[in-house]
Amino acid sequence: MLMRAGNAGDAGSYRQLLRELTPVLRAAARRGLFRAGMAETDAEDVVQETLLAIHLKRQTWNEEAPIGPWLWAIARHKVIDALRRRGRRIDLPIDDFIEILEHGDTEPNMIVADVDRHLEGLPVGQRNVVRAIAIDGDSIDEAASRLSMSKGAIRVALHRGLAALAVKFRKTDA
Amino acid sequence: MKTGDLIRALAADAETRTASPQRALALALIPGVAIAFGLYFAALGLRPHLFALLGENPRLVFKLCLTFLLACLSGRFVLRLVRPGADARGSALLLAVAPALLAIANLVELLTVPAALWSQRLVGSNAIHCLESIPFLGAVPLVAALLALRHGAPEHPALAGAGAGLLAGAIGAALYATHCPDDSPFFVATWYTLAIAIVAAVGALVGARLLRW
Numbered sequence: 001m002l003m004r005a006g007n008a009g010d011a012g013s014y015r016q017l018l019r020e021l022t023p024v025l026r027a028a029a030r031r032g033l034f035r036a037g038m039a040e041t042d043a044e045d046v047v048q049e050t051l052l053a054i055h056l057k058r059q060t061w062n063e064e065a066p067i068g069p070w071l072w073a074i075a076r077h078k079v080i081d082a083l084r085r086r087g088r089r090i091d092l093p094i095d096d097f098i099e100i101l102e103h104g105d106t107e108p109n110m111i112v113a114d115v116d117r118h119l120e121g122l123p124v125g126q127r128n129v130v131r132a133i134a135i136d137g138d139s140i141d142e143a144a145s146r147l148s149m150s151k152g153a154i155r156v157a158l159h160r161g162l163a164a165l166a167v168k169f170r171k172t173d174a
Numbered sequence: 175m176k177t178g179d180l181i182r183a184l185a186a187d188a189e190t191r192t193a194s195p196q197r198a199l200a201l202a203l204i205p206g207v208a209i210a211f212g213l214y215f216a217a218l219g220l221r222p223h224l225f226a227l228l229g230e231n232p233r234l235v236f237k238l239c240l241t242f243l244l245a246c247l248s249g250r251f252v253l254r255l256v257r258p259g260a261d262a263r264g265s266a267l268l269l270a271v272a273p274a275l276l277a278i279a280n281l282v283e284l285l286t287v288p289a290a291l292w293s294q295r296l297v298g299s300n301a302i303h304c305l306e307s308i309p310f311l312g313a314v315p316l317v318a319a320l321l322a323l324r325h326g327a328p329e330h331p332a333l334a335g336a337g338a339g340l341l342a343g344a345i346g347a348a349l350y351a352t353h354c355p356d357d358s359p360f361f362v363a364t365w366y367t368l369a370i371a372i373v374a375a376v377g378a379l380v381g382a383r384l385l386r387w
Contacts, residue, residue: 015185022177048180053387055184057327059194060257069259077258077329115175134175134183159190162183170386 004063018051025050025075032079038086045114045169050078052166081170118168126161129154195256195326199249199319206318207345210311218307218353233357236279240362241351244272244370245344252319252337256326256385276367279359287358298356301365307353308369309376312339312346316377320384327387335381336374343373 029046033039053074061070119127132143140158144151193201221227227234247269254262287295298304319338328334347366356365 011185011188014188015181018181018184019178022181044177048175048177051177051180051184053327055187056192057258057387059192059325060327062257062260065260070257071259073258073329074327077327115180119175130183133186134179137182140186155187155190158183158187162187166387 018054021054021071022047022051028075029079029082032076032083036083038083042082042086046078046082048115049082049166049169050075052162052169053078056163056166114169115165118165121168122161122164126157126164129157130161130165133158193325195323196253198322198325199253202318202322203315203345206315209314210345210349213314214311214349214353217310218350221353221355224352231357233359234351236359237351237357237362237366238348240272240275240279241344241348241366243275244269245341245348247272248337248340248344252323252334252341253326255330255334255337256323256328258327258329276359276363280363283359292360295356295358296360296364298358298361298365300354300356301361304350304354304356304361304365305369305372307350308343308346308366309373310346311349312342312344312370312373315345316342316373316380318342320377320380323381323385324387326385328381328385331385331387332378332382334385336378338381339374339377340370342377343370346370346373 025047026043029043029050030040033043033046054071057074061067119130122130128147129143129149132138132146133140138146140151140154143149144154147154149157192198247265251262251265251269254260254265283295284292316339319342320335323334323338326334347370350369351366356362
């Protein structure tokens with residue numbers, strides 16, 4: 001329902017959907033990494049990468065089909081991809097996981113290094129726009145006036161910046 | 175950047191929509207197939223008396239229908255492959271109808287054609303030409319299909335690439351079928367299959383890299 005609204009361009013419902021999905025994706029990412037004996041610190045990277053994929057590939061969801069299998073397939077694909085890229089190396093002793101699992105679903109307050117590093121690698125125009133909207137919380141209009149760009153140019157830079165972030169995630173060899 | 179920040183950026187981008195895979199594929203194949211038609215008329219051209227032959231040569235009709243059917247079924251199949259979580263088994267099974275029909279046609283040919291003519295029908299007069307022409311005609315549709323499928327999200331990129339190659343190979347074969355004078359199902363089963371397999375293999379190789387997401 002919310003995804004349909006998101007596909008129709010309703011930013012508010014779409015944001016709500018992504019927010020509600022995040023804890024589920026986080027649990028799935030942690031479980032996947034945990035099973036492979038990998039650091040939970042990477043889970044937030046996987047969550048962000050999965051959110052980007054859900055966003056950039058949302059046109060592949062058939063609106064008549066149930067959304068669950070679609071979401072699950074994307075999440076699984078991204079966890080597997082992360083495991084493959086990181087070569088399944090073991091990052092932390094098992095004791096650390098107990099503590100982490102007890103944390104529950106709160107967003108870790110740690111810095112998620114990957115996305116920031118990837119953001120640095122974007123062309124400056126895209127980087128400024130993504131930063132203004134994501135970190136400074138600007139709306140499209142505010143970003144347009146602050147960066148002296150047209151709203152259309154902001155939209156294009158934002159979309160390209162997000163797509164470029166997804167590519168950079170994919171090319172990470174952590 | 176925190177995850178909440180990223181979500182804010184994604185929501186701000188909600189209005190920018192990209193084309194669905196089937197729309198992208200259709201839009202890419204229109205020029206792709208048009209260019210293949212152009213190459214066809216420039217390099218090969220219609221077989222003489224094609225339309226007159228349609229009425230009296232069931233093998234020719236079968237050959238044309240089969241390649242067209244394969245193009246439709248593989249298009250359907252590949253669109254399933256690029257949707258995460260979609261069940262592609264049904265369309266894969268349906269796709270198997272094409273080789274099944276070809277096998278039946280070969281049986282009929284075995285029963286109706288004297289054994290002395292078999293090798294002549296199998297080798298035909300254009301085997302190498304067929305192996306060259308189908309990939310030649312399928313190349314542009316393959317590029318178009320692969321680029322369009324980047325809008326999709328295949329769980330198995332190489333398989334989706336192979337599907338795109340199958341589709342492009344079938345388009346090339348359908349065009350070539352209107353040129354080639356060899357109509358025997360023996361010929362089609364051997365040389366058309368081999369030529370389409372070449373296109374599918376190229377699609378799988380390229381797709382494994384290009385269709386990752």
